[in-house]
Amino acid sequence: MMDKLIFGRYIPGTSWIHKLDPRAKLLGTIIFIGIIFLANNWQTYLLLLVFALGAIHLSNIKLSFFINGVKPLIWLILFTVVLQVLFTGGSTIYFDWGPIIVSQEGLINGVFIFCRFVLIIFMSTLLTLTTMPLSLTDAIEYLLRPLKVIKVPVYEIALMLSIALRFVPTLMDETEKIMNAQRARGVDFGEGNIFQQMKAIVPILIPLFVSSFNRAEELATAMEARGYKGGEGRTKYRKLDWVSRDTVAMLVYALLTVGLVVFRN
Amino acid sequence: MIVLTKFGLKKAGKETTLFQDIEREECSMDKIITLKEISYQYHETDERQALNNVSLSIEEGEWIAIIGHNGSGKSTLAKTINGLIAPSQGEVTVGGLVLSEENIWDIREMVGMVFQNPDNQFVGSTVQDDVAFGLENQGIPRDDMIERVKSAITRVKMEDFMEKEPARLSGGQKQRVAIAGVVALRPQIIILDEATSMLDPQGRQEVLATVKEIKEKANLTVISITHDIDEAANANRILVMKNGELVQEGSPEEIFSYGDQLIEMGLDLPFAEKLKSDLRDRGIDVPAEYLTEEGMVDWLWTLLSKK
Numbered sequence: 001m002m003d004k005l006i007f008g009r010y011i012p013g014t015s016w017i018h019k020l021d022p023r024a025k026l027l028g029t030i031i032f033i034g035i036i037f038l039a040n041n042w043q044t045y046l047l048l049l050v051f052a053l054g055a056i057h058l059s060n061i062k063l064s065f066f067i068n069g070v071k072p073l074i075w076l077i078l079f080t081v082v083l084q085v086l087f088t089g090g091s092t093i094y095f096d097w098g099p100i101i102v103s104q105e106g107l108i109n110g111v112f113i114f115c116r117f118v119l120i121i122f123m124s125t126l127l128t129l130t131t132m133p134l135s136l137t138d139a140i141e142y143l144l145r146p147l148k149v150i151k152v153p154v155y156e157i158a159l160m161l162s163i164a165l166r167f168v169p170t171l172m173d174e175t176e177k178i179m180n181a182q183r184a185r186g187v188d189f190g191e192g193n194i195f196q197q198m199k200a201i202v203p204i205l206i207p208l209f210v211s212s213f214n215r216a217e218e219l220a221t222a223m224e225a226r227g228y229k230g231g232e233g234r235t236k237y238r239k240l241d242w243v244s245r246d247t248v249a250m251l252v253y254a255l256l257t258v259g260l261v262v263f264r265n
Numbered sequence: 266m267i268v269l270t271k272f273g274l275k276k277a278g279k280e281t282t283l284f285q286d287i288e289r290e291e292c293s294m295d296k297i298i299t300l301k302e303i304s305y306q307y308h309e310t311d312e313r314q315a316l317n318n319v320s321l322s323i324e325e326g327e328w329i330a331i332i333g334h335n336g337s338g339k340s341t342l343a344k345t346i347n348g349l350i351a352p353s354q355g356e357v358t359v360g361g362l363v364l365s366e367e368n369i370w371d372i373r374e375m376v377g378m379v380f381q382n383p384d385n386q387f388v389g390s391t392v393q394d395d396v397a398f399g400l401e402n403q404g405i406p407r408d409d410m411i412e413r414v415k416s417a418i419t420r421v422k423m424e425d426f427m428e429k430e431p432a433r434l435s436g437g438q439k440q441r442v443a444i445a446g447v448v449a450l451r452p453q454i455i456i457l458d459e460a461t462s463m464l465d466p467q468g469r470q471e472v473l474a475t476v477k478e479i480k481e482k483a484n485l486t487v488i489s490i491t492h493d494i495d496e497a498a499n500a501n502r503i504l505v506m507k508n509g510e511l512v513q514e515g516s517p518e519e520i521f522s523y524g525d526q527l528i529e530m531g532l533d534l535p536f537a538e539k540l541k542s543d544l545r546d547r548g549i550d551v552p553a554e555y556l557t558e559e560g561m562v563d564w565l566w567t568l569l570s571k572k
Binding site (some may be wrong): 010012076128130132133134162163165166169170173189214215218219221222223224227228229233234236239251 | 327344349364370373374376378379380382384385386387388389390391393394395397398400401402404405406407410414428431432440446447450460
């Protein structure tokens with residue numbers, strides 16, 4: 001179960017996408033999620049799909065990783081798609097039963113929403129797979145910098161994010177361990193009705209919470225012992241370099257946006 | 266010595282007393298850590314104190330092992346040294362500074378700490394980021410930082426793992442990174458708070474060898490809190506804690522000669538001691554004093570060749 005959730009994992013590499021500045025990648029992903037709503041016909045979706053697949057190809061990471069990224073969310077996606085299909089009215093109606101209508105528009109909408117979800121997951125997975133969590137938080141910190149004016153603790157947010165991301169695999173491993181330990185004592189996961197299943201979660205959640213508190217305490221002590229006294233007066237080991245490659249990436253995004261505007265209805 | 270000759274030229278008659286004075290002063294200079302009657306309890310309602318009237322001093326360049334049962338106050342003691350815990354009574358002096366609110370960060374710069382759990386002290390996302398974390402906190406310029414990170418990582422022989430994330434490292438490797446993080450800060454004192462307790466025997470030996478090597482090169486003071494006999498055997502001096510009090514103090518030879526009582530102190534028996542007690546059980550007369558493994562071998566062959 002844990003292996004399927006690949007969000008937050010980073011795959012080291014030296015591809016073109018890997019070498020992009022994290023700010024460029026983060027901005028790009030945000031832009032992509034924004035402009036995906038411009039797409040409203042098959043040409044525009046095709047354009048986005050080609051773009052996403054092209055980016056994936058450039059990253060030298062197997063497509064199966066991305067498909068695995070979609071898998072845990074597939075039920076949510078299908079649920080939304082089904083709702084969309086069943087409750088969208090239109091001119092060409094295939095099936096009509098009270099409030100439930102299956103129309104041509106509904107079906108097309110459903111397909112589009114499916115594509116939209118998958119594309120967003122592909123692109124955000126691409127971001128996390130090719131960007132080190134710390135670079136990503138560096139990028140977030142950089143992009144949030146203007147908010148310092150209104151007293152947003154930008155540095156602290158970035159630190160929390162980087163620690164959270166760094167602990168994702170650790171906590172996953174721990175969850176797996178606790179689950180196996182509870183299994184060994186006879187707890188059944190994923191069996192019985194919904195209430196029994198929810199009850200079976202408790203023996204995982206509580207130890208996980210408690211151990212997270214302990215971890216937090218120990219980490220805070222270790223950080224303090226190493227001289228951490230807040231964001232003020234710190235220097236940075238990691239430096240972000242915006243090079244021509246990153247400008248090119250941004251130009252590609254601009255072209256993509258123009259393309260979408262041209263091709264949309 | 267230069268001071269001495271200067272004075273010596275002026276007042277040749279007082280040479281001896283002067284020499285004694287200077288020697289005494291040098292001794293107190295050498296004492297890098299002094300604890301005076303430290304007491305501490307975690308909660309006001311606690312009946313027992315975590316630390317009870319502990320006084321000790323540690324000299325520069327010493328390797329000190331603190332042993333004792335779980336809950337005997339060893340870790341609490343270590344935490345008072347760099348101000349992670351403020352003692353309710355007593356005075357802590359580190360490197361000539363009396364620990365207080367104002368100089369707590371100066372003292373933390375002098376004291377590097379490696380904790381028990383390798384996962385819970387790894388702050389950075391990769392090895393090099395983690396090593397750099399402490400340097401970033403001190404506001405070291407970036408160029409300087411890159412060089413220091415690199416040399417610290419090379420020292421612990423992790424240079425092939427610079428870009429690796431913690432999830433991909435073994436416990437021993439993570440612990441070596443933690444040591445590199447401390448070494449990069451160039452402290453005068455390193456505290457190992459059961460730093461090897463979660464490692465396998467091989468990882469444990471590697472980490473200890475690393476610390477030993479670094480200690481020799483930089484004349485560090487090492488305080489190691491441990492249940493591990495090898496780690497304690499490395500020390501110049503062993504302190505034994507019990508119920509928050511310092512109950513014994515001595516060289517490893519002295520402490521190890523307590524034999525079976527060692528287990529009560531929270532340590533395992535050294536191999537030579539185990540062999541001795543097994544021999545004693547079989548009616549062989551063994552010497553009472555502590556023998557190292559080499560000493561034991563010597564004693565055995567002398568015993569056999571006499572017969």
